[in-house]
Amino acid sequence: MKDPIVASSAPNHSRRPTPPVTAAYLERAALHYLERYSASTEMLRRTLRRRATKRAQARGEEPAAFEEMIDAVVGKAVAGGLVDDARFAAARLATLRRRGASARGASAKLAAKGVPREVVEAAMQAEGAQNNPEDAEIDAARAYARRRRLGPHRPPETRQAHRERDLAALARAGFRYDLARDIVDTDIDG
Template sequence: MTSRNVASHASGKRTPGRDATDIKPPPPVTPAYLERAALHYLERYSASVAMLRQTLKRRVDKRCRLRGEDASAFAEAIEATVARAVSAGLVDDARFTAGRLAALRRRGASARALSAKLAAKGVSREEVAAAMENERERADEGVDLEEAAAQAYAKRRRLGPWRRPGTREGHRDRDLAAMARAGFGYALGRRVIEADLESETDETED
């Protein structure tokens, strides 16, 4: 035990392992640092332009806070880094939106839920509308995408026809409310929740 620690122990006070003045601040924010941060993030995650910008801003805010600097001074550097990522094709809102839309649809997301989730990722309404229009154009003829999503959602949540036999009626109102919260209209939600899978299977077999 050092003499400093002995004195501290004797006085009943705890001494940190290192003084605050001994801790070195992180290196300054530079274009190279921002490039590395952007590449590291995009290698790990699929992102929109807004998500990349927000991630870089958080990193800069943290580093500037530790260095006692004004983070707003690096706003242009962040925008330049984002612009280079877009130009290089590393981040693309149309590609991100199409991929996220397809993934959400597979999980049974309604059009309303899709719009809200994508907006939360910083995707513009125009990009969302374009992606949904492309989805409709690529769908098989006669396929109702919203109804298919509603069925996928009900199946994943085990609502209506996917409940255990004998339990459907008691949960009908609760299931309809779940469909409404998920963004599906009442008529569609009711059609899915009240569907008889056995009858549909029998008709298919006939």
């Protein structure tokens, strides 16, 4: 039987010290992130900032010292075409609209992802140039109602009892009242 005091006094070699934040580390982190996710410039910057802060705090360093390095890596990614806010906004907008996001809801979600307002507006205008903006809004409202099982997608015996709740759900999603009313009151065939 081993003596517990002797066994616990052995040095712990399993933990290595945290390596420093370097430009190479940030570049690897950026590439790893961009391999997995499509991102806006601001999303990449936030991710790198979070990674640098975690590593700097583990080493007892000040995270603000790495801002220039983060900006340089983000600039490299933009220059290399790995990050493009316009491309990200167009793709994300198409996805959001297919899932049933209103124009207001989609622009708010893009803004939350750090996409600049002028890029969001350009993506919205490009979407409007491809098809009628009103038709896109109607299609998005229908998709939202279908996904959330609102209005005509409810069992017929519960539709009237949940009508106000369904209208409110569409309004909270950013759809106009008249459009919400049309979607809730229509039949699936209509």
